[in-house]
Amino acid sequence: MDLGLNEEQEMLRKSAREFLSKECPKKLVRELDESDTGFSRDLWKKMAELGWIGLPFPEKFGGNGGTLFDLIVLLDEMGYNIVPGPFFSTVVLSGFTLLEAGSDEQKQSYLSKICSGEMVMTFALTELDGTYLPKSIETAAKNKGNHYVLNGTKLFVPDANIADFMLVAARTKSSSNPEEGISIFLVDAKSPGVRVTLLKTLGRDKLCEVVFEDVKVPEKSLVGKLDSGWPIIKSILRKATVAKCAEMVGGAQASLDMAVNYAKERVQFNRPIGSFQAIQHYCANMVTDVDGSRFITYKAAWTESEGLPSDMEVSMAKAWTSEAYKRVAVLAHQIFGAIGFTMDHDMHLYFRRAKAGELAYGDADFHREIVAAQLGL
Amino acid sequence: MDFKFTAEEEAFRQEVKDWLKAAIPPRWRELPTGFWQETEESWKLSRQFQRNLGSKGWLAPAYPVELGGAGLGHIKRLILAEELTYHDAPVSIETEITVNWVGMALQHFGSEQQKKDYIPRIAKGDIIFCLGYSEPNAGSDLASLQTRAVEQGDTYVINGQKTWCSYAHYADYCWLGAITDPDAPKHHNMSMFVVDMKNPGITIRPLINVIGCHSFNEVFFDDVRIPKDSLVGVKNNGWFQLAMALDFERSGVQTAAVNKLLLDHMVNYARTNKRGGKLLSKDPILRNLMAEMAIEIEVARMLCYRIAWIYSKGGHSNYESSQAMIFGSELLRRISDAGMQVLGQYGQLAYGSHRAVARAEMCRSYLASLSIGVGGGTNEIQRNIIAMRGLGLPRK
Numbered sequence: 082m083d084l085g086l087n088e089e090q091e092m093l094r095k096s097a098r099e100f101l102s103k104e105c106p107k108k109l110v111r112e113l114d115e116s117d118t119g120f121s122r123d124l125w126k127k128m129a130e131l132g133w134i135g136l137p138f139p140e141k142f143g144g145n146g147g148t149l150f151d152l153i154v155l156l157d158e159m160g161y162n163i164v165p166g167p168f169f170s171t172v173v174l175s176g177f178t179l180l181e182a183g184s185d186e187q188k189q190s191y192l193s194k195i196c197s198g199e200m201v202m203t204f205a206l207t208e209l210d211g212t213y214l215p216k217s218i219e220t221a222a223k224n225k226g227n228h229y230v231l232n233g234t235k236l237f238v239p240d241a242n243i244a245d246f247m248l249v250a251a252r253t254k255s256s257s258n259p260e261e262g263i264s265i266f267l268v269d270a271k272s273p274g275v276r277v278t279l280l281k282t283l284g285r286d287k288l289c290e291v292v293f294e295d296v297k298v299p300e301k302s303l304v305g306k307l308d309s310g311w312p313i314i315k316s317i318l319r320k321a322t323v324a325k326c327a328e329m330v331g332g333a334q335a336s337l338d339m340a341v342n343y344a345k346e347r348v349q350f351n352r353p354i355g356s357f358q359a360i361q362h363y364c365a366n367m368v369t370d371v372d373g374s375r376f377i378t379y380k381a382a383w384t385e386s387e388g389l390p391s392d393m394e395v396s397m398a399k400a401w402t403s404e405a406y407k408r409v410a411v412l413a414h415q416i417f418g419a420i421g422f423t424m425d426h427d428m429h430l431y432f433r434r435a436k437a438g439e440l441a442y443g444d445a446d447f448h449r450e451i452v453a454a455q456l457g458l
Numbered sequence: 459m460d461f462k463f464t465a466e467e468e469a470f471r472q473e474v475k476d477w478l479k480a481a482i483p484p485r486w487r488e489l490p491t492g493f494w495q496e497t498e499e500s501w502k503l504s505r506q507f508q509r510n511l512g513s514k515g516w517l518a519p520a521y522p523v524e525l526g527g528a529g530l531g532h533i534k535r536l537i538l539a540e541e542l543t544y545h546d547a548p549v550s551i552e553t554e555i556t557v558n559w560v561g562m563a564l565q566h567f568g569s570e571q572q573k574k575d576y577i578p579r580i581a582k583g584d585i586i587f588c589l590g591y592s593e594p595n596a597g598s599d600l601a602s603l604q605t606r607a608v609e610q611g612d613t614y615v616i617n618g619q620k621t622w623c624s625y626a627h628y629a630d631y632c633w634l635g636a637i638t639d640p641d642a643p644k645h646h647n648m649s650m651f652v653v654d655m656k657n658p659g660i661t662i663r664p665l666i667n668v669i670g671c672h673s674f675n676e677v678f679f680d681d682v683r684i685p686k687d688s689l690v691g692v693k694n695n696g697w698f699q700l701a702m703a704l705d706f707e708r709s710g711v712q713t714a715a716v717n718k719l720l721l722d723h724m725v726n727y728a729r730t731n732k733r734g735g736k737l738l739s740k741d742p743i744l745r746n747l748m749a750e751m752a753i754e755i756e757v758a759r760m761l762c763y764r765i766a767w768i769y770s771k772g773g774h775s776n777y778e779s780s781q782a783m784i785f786g787s788e789l790l791r792r793i794s795d796a797g798m799q800v801l802g803q804y805g806q807l808a809y810g811s812h813r814a815v816a817r818a819e820m821c822r823s824y825l826a827s828l829s830i831g832v833g834g835g836t837n838e839i840q841r842n843i844i845a846m847r848g849l850g851l852p853r854k
Contacts, residue, residue: 082770083459084461341849341850345852352852352854355851356851356854358838361845361846362841364845364849364851365781365844366841368781369844372764372778373761376760376764377757377760379459383459383460383461400753401756449750449753450742452752453745453746453749456725456748458725458729458744458749
C-alpha cells in the first residue's frame with residue numbers, strides 16, 4: 082500500500098498548479114464562461130505543447146505514454162484552478178474511446194491529431210431523458226450500403242459547439258436487450274444535417290443539443306464492432322466518471338483553501354472569524370470531505386487504471402464526491418458571507434461547477450443504486 | 459499510489475483469520491457483546507482470549523518481541539486490528555487503553571524499572587489499566603483537573619475524585635494524572651503516576667451506562683499513599699506526556715471494521731426478510747441507504763489506512779487521526795440508525811426479548827453509538843484540533 086504520488090506525479094501536480102495560475106487566471110475563466118465558445122486556442126496550444134492533451138496516450142500516436150492515473154492527478158489540478166474548454170470531452174471522452182476501440186487507422190489519423198492539439202472532439206451520448214443507461218439511446222443509424230444515415234437528438238453534449246468531430250452512440254439494431262445493437266460512429270461536425278444548439282447552463286459549461294437529421298456517415302466511420310458499442314461506452318463512462326470526480330476533488334480543495342484563507346484574515350468582533358468555533362468546525366468538516374473524496378476517487382482511479390473490476394469503486398467515488406463537493410462549496414459560501422454572493426467573487430465559479438459535476442455521468446442516487454446492486458441487494 | 463496489500467500482508471491477514479476461527483470461544487457468540495456492553499461472563503471470556511492473543515504476541519503487536527510483542531509494522535497492525543474487530547473478537551477498549559495508551563507512554567517516558575515491571579505483563583494480557591484522567595470538573599477541559607499528589611517522605615499522597623474510569627472495577631492499576639505543583643500555571647502543574655488499585659483509600663463506585671452495563675466508574679482517592687517511584691517521566695511534565703500519549707499511532711480502523719460488520723448484517727437481513735410481502739432488499743429507499751453506508755465505510759477505511767501509511771513512512775499523524783475518529787464515530791451513529799431503519803419494528807426489541815433479532819445487536823449498537831463521539835476527546839474538541847493544528851486557524 083502506498084498512498085502517495087510518485088515523483089513524476091508530484092512534479093506534474095506542482096507544474097500544473099504553477100502553469101494554470103499563470104496561464105489560466107480567473108479573469109480568463111470568467112471570459113470563457115461568459116463567451117459562446119468557452120475555448121481559448123492559445124491555452125489549448127500551450128497545453129498540447131506541455132504534453133497534457135496526449136498525457137495518457139501511447140507515444141506512437143503522439144501521446145506521452147502516461148496512465149489514466151497520471152491524468153487524474155492533472156485533472157485534480159485543473160479542477161482546482163478551473164480550466165474551461167474541451168479538455169475533458171477531447172481527452173477523456175474521445176481519446177480513450179479511440180484508444181480502446183478505434184482501428185489503427187483511426188488512431189493514426191484522429192488520436193494523433195488530438196494529442197497534437199489540432200483536433201477537438203466530443204462524445205454525443207446522452208439523449209432526452211438525460212441518463213447514462215443503454216435504453217435511453219434511441220438515435221438511429223441505418224445501414225445504406227457503404228454508408229450509414231443518422232437520425233436523432235442528443236442532449237447535454239459537452240463542447241459540441243466547437244468540436245471538429247463527434248463520436249456518436251447510435252442504435253444499429255433493435256434488440257430486447259438494450260445493451261445490444263448500439264454502435265459508435267465518428268462524425269464530422271460539419272456534415273450536412275448536424276445542427277448544434279448551445280444550451281445556457283448553471284455551470285456555464287458548454288453543453289449542447291445536437292440534432293442529427295439524415296446525416297450521412299461513411300461505413301469506415303464505425304468505431305469498434307457493429308452493434309457492440311455498449312461495453313466500450315461502459316468502459317469510457319467509468320473513466321469519465323472517475324475523471325470528473327478528480328476535477329471535483331480539485332474544486333473542493335480550492336473552495337476549502339479559499340475559505341480557510343479568508344477565515345484567517347477576516348476580522349469581526351476584533352478577532353479573525355477563523356478563531357470562532359463555528360467557523361473552525363465548518364472548516365474541519367470541509368477538509369474531511371475533501372480528503373475523503375480524494376482518497377475514494379484516487380482508489381477508484383487506481384483500480385480502473387490497473388484494469389481491475391472497478392464498477393463498485395467508481396460508483397462509490399462519484400456518489401460520495403458529488404455530495405461532498407456541494408457540502409464544501411456551500412460551507413465555503415457561508416464563511417465568505419455576503420461577498421461570496423457577488424458575481425465579482427470567485428466562489429460561485431466553484432459552486433456552479435459542483436452542481437454541474439454532480440449531474441455529469443450520474444448523480445449520487447444513480448451511483449448508489451449501482452453500489453446497492455454490487456452489495457448483492 | 460498503490461491500494462493493494464503485498465502478498466506477505468495478505469498471507470498475514472489469512473493467518474489472522476484462520477487463527478481467529480478456533481480462538482473465539484463459541485459461547486462469546488451467544489452473549490450480548492460489543493463496546494461498553496460487558497457482563498461478568500463476557501469479561502472473563504475476553505480476558506482469557508486476550509491472554510491467548512498475548513501468547514502469540516498479538517495483544518501488543520507493536521511492542522518488540524523481547525518485550526512480549528510481535529514487533530509488527532504499521533500495516534500488519536492495521537490488518538490485525540481490522541480482522542480482530544470485524545470478526546468480533548473479544549478485544550475492546552480495555553486493550554486499547556492498556557496496550558496502546560498506557561503501555562506506549564510507559565515505553566516512551568517510563569524508567570527502565572517501570573518498563574521491566576509493566577510492559578511484559580501488559581503484552582501477555584496479565585494486567586490491565588484504567589485511566590485516571592477525567593474529573594467531575596475536568597472533561598474536555600482536562601487541564602483543569604484538581605486531584606492532588608503531595609510528596610511526603612518516600613511517598614506521594616493522592617487525594618481527589620476521578621470519573622468515567624472504564625473498567626476500574628477490574629483494573630490492576632490506574633494511569634493517573636494529578637496536580638503536583640498547584641502554584642504553577644495550567645499544563646505545567648501535573649504529573650503522571652501508576653497507582654496500584656489495591657491500595658487502601660481507593661473507593662470505586664459504579665456508573666451504569668444507558669445500555670445497562672457497568673463499564674465506567676467514579677474512583678475516589680482518600681489519602682492514598684503510593685511509592686515515590688510511581689511517578690512516570692518528569693515531574694510536572696505530565697500534561698505533555700499525556701498529550702503525546704494521545705498522539706501515539708492509532709489508525710482507528712476498528713470503528714470502520716465495526717461499521718462494516720453491522721452493514722453486512724443488515725444487508726443479510728434485508729436479503730432474507732420481507733415487509734409488506736416484499737423483500738427489504740428490493741425497497742429503493744433501503745437500497746439507497748445501505749449503499750450510502752457502504753460508501754461511507756469506504757471513506758472511513760481510507761482515512762484510517764492513511765494514518766497507518768503515514769506512520770509506515772516514518773511520518774507522524776496530526777489532524778488526520780482526529781478526522782478518522784470523527785468520521786468513524788459519527789458513521790457508527792448513522793450505521794446504527796440505518797440498521798434500525800432496515801429492521802423496522804424489530805429493531806426496538808432488546809436483548810433477551812422474545813423475537814429479538816441477532817442478539818438485539820442493532821438495538822444495542824444504537825444505544826452504544828451515543829458514547830463514541832464523546833469518549834477519548836469529544837468530536838467538538840477533535841474538530842478544534844483539525845481546524846487549528848491541521849488548517850492553521852487561529853486560537854484567538
